[in-house]
Amino acid sequence: MDGYDKYAFEPFAVTVDLAVFTVREGALHVLLVERGQEPYAGQWALPGGFVRPDESAESAARRELGEETGLTDVSGLHLEQLRTYSEPDRDPRMRVVSVAFAALLPDAPEAHGGSDAARARWTPYGDARALAFDHDRILADARDRIGAKLEYTCLATAFCPPEFTLGELQQVYETVWGTALDRPNFRRKVLATPGFVEAVPGAARLTGGRGKPAALYRAGTATTLHPPLLRPTPEGRHA
Amino acid sequence: MDGYDKYAFEPFAVTVDLAVFTVREGALHVLLVERGQEPYAGQWALPGGFVRPDESAESAARRELGEETGLTDVSGLHLEQLRTYSEPDRDPRMRVVSVAFAALLPDAPEAHGGSDAARARWTPYGDARALAFDHDRILADARDRIGAKLEYTCLATAFCPPEFTLGELQQVYETVWGTALDRPNFRRKVLATPGFVEAVPGAARLTGGRGKPAALYRAGTATTLHPPLLRPTPEGRHA
DNA sequence: TCTTTTATAGTCGTGATGACTATTAAAGGG
């Protein structure tokens, strides 16, 4: 931070880009917007925008999250900074440094498109390819991070509505990781971790299903998982 | 990224700040520089500087790492992006967004101070307080991250010279975590993890010690620890 | 009523790990 007058510094534009995830119909979906102008006009991109003079990147990200999802209250949603992308040529017009965020939504309300980008749409993760700028990489990094954090945090409940069944929670893991989990073992692990979930006392149950109704749970107060809930290893040795 | 012409955007200065760690004499040390000018003149700060027009934040961070440590070759050192700090008031003069990095050094060569900051010094982590700007927080975040990554990565070898004993490796863990570890158990765990370390075949040994000479090891090819090497939990339940 | 479906309960064996004890190989002091 020394040397403000020793080195000239170029002014940068600073933006935020958001990888907004939800689990819909057993598949991981991500919110994309269609670009209306060059460069990459007509291509899909992650929602985002410029950081304004009076706000931090976190504030800008949450503001954009509200604008792009059309939700009126985004204060409780999980939003975390991923990393910053600053390759000199990542925007063909000018020097743009982008702070990337990942957001997790429980339900999947149809995107209505905010003032900034009217054509926002939920897209299955696998279909989100050939995005504008370096957004393919940002999106892949975001998914990697979320998948890894499921192992050692209680983050999975951020994908769930306020009350949920253990089956729904398990489906979050299976969807993000792309692997099947043993149901009794998953149940044992979740219930054995204090503060991960807490039972809804009213013996409530979920309607609509075919089999035995499932008990409802709420997210607990714990934030980390000790010991972690490791995803099954396709190859290699260990536990 | 839409709306380049809809919203005016303020130009930002973009800097990198580095939390450079090493283990020296059984204590975690961090590289600090003394500020020569306002604001915070005379106070200590993390080394860093402006990102230049033709380089990414990663390039700038590695360049600064070389300048501040005085090392001629920093290409092999561990350097990772932490997160970006962008509070509007973090620099009293202007809007500065800083991308923070953590770097790990094996040996602790006395800092010689580069062109940018002549007064770089290794400081015990506990003594690094009241730093300029928001560097107290950056430094704390950096230590948290490094400590957490020791659990599930092979990062600890980045603190060690090319050849090291298991005792030295254990001291890295104990120093960063601030806890004592059981030596036979640590040894069993490290050797049972394939690719963490590999024995130096020449039955080499470390000189200078008092007791039985220790075998030497090199860093292996593995990067992650499965299952992780969890730090002992002071409170609470689990493994 | 019988089958299907899903949630929940429990069992069993193995591997990882915390807490130890024992042995080996050096330095240093008397």
Add this chain to the structure above:
DNA sequence: CCCTTTAATAGTCATCACGACTATAAAAGA
């Protein structure tokens, strides 16, 4: 030159977490 100190290395043992199962319960639909 022995004997103590120091540190590395080699075990042992019990507990716990977890993967792989099997069994039971409670609903919907035929």
